[in-house]
Amino acid sequence: MKRWEIIDILxxxxxxxxxxxxxxxxxxxxIPENAGIDNGKYEIVIRAKFDNRALACVTPVNERFRxxxxxxxxxxxxxxxxxxxRVVPSPxxx
Numbered sequence: 001m002k003r004w005e006i007i008d009i010l011x012x013x014x015x016x017x018x019x020x021x022x023x024x025x026x027x028x029x030x031i032p033e034n035a036g037i038d039n040g041k042y043e044i045v046i047r048a049k050f051d052n053r054a055l056a057c058v059t060p061v062n063e064r065f066r067x068x069x070x071x072x073x074x075x076x077x078x079x080x081x082x083x084x085x086r087v088v089p090s091p092x093x094x
Contacts, residue, residue, distance in 0.1 A: 001080045003028065006044055009065050009078070017057035022049040031079075043079035050076060 001009070006028055014021075024047040031041045050058070062069050067078045 001042055001044075003042060005080075006042055009061075009067070010044055012065070013058060013061050013078075016061055017054055020051070020054040020057050021046075024048060029077075041080070043077055046076045046078070047074055048076060049074075 010026065014023075026044065026046050028042040029045050031043060058069065061067075062078070065080075067080060070077050070079075
């Protein structure tokens with residue numbers, strides 16, 4: 001995911017489920033094979049506690065943005081399914 005996409009997705013996760021997630025820290029982690037600030041791809045890493053209600057809340061957001069979510073110890077990693085890129089319409093196409 002591009003950095004600008006992550007901001008939108010993170011806002012949506014926190015808007016929809018922020019009251020159910022005990023978040024300690026959030027950061028972006030570059031995917032090594034796509035390193036570089038401008039053209040790189042990133043994943044969202046959240047150190048947080050997700051209970052069953054929080055997981056149920058996040059699932060529809062993941063599906064809408066076609067994200068994969070996995071847990072590594074107390075970290076939750078959100079990444080884009082391969083082959084999906086969000087396309088932003090140009091102003092002339094609206």
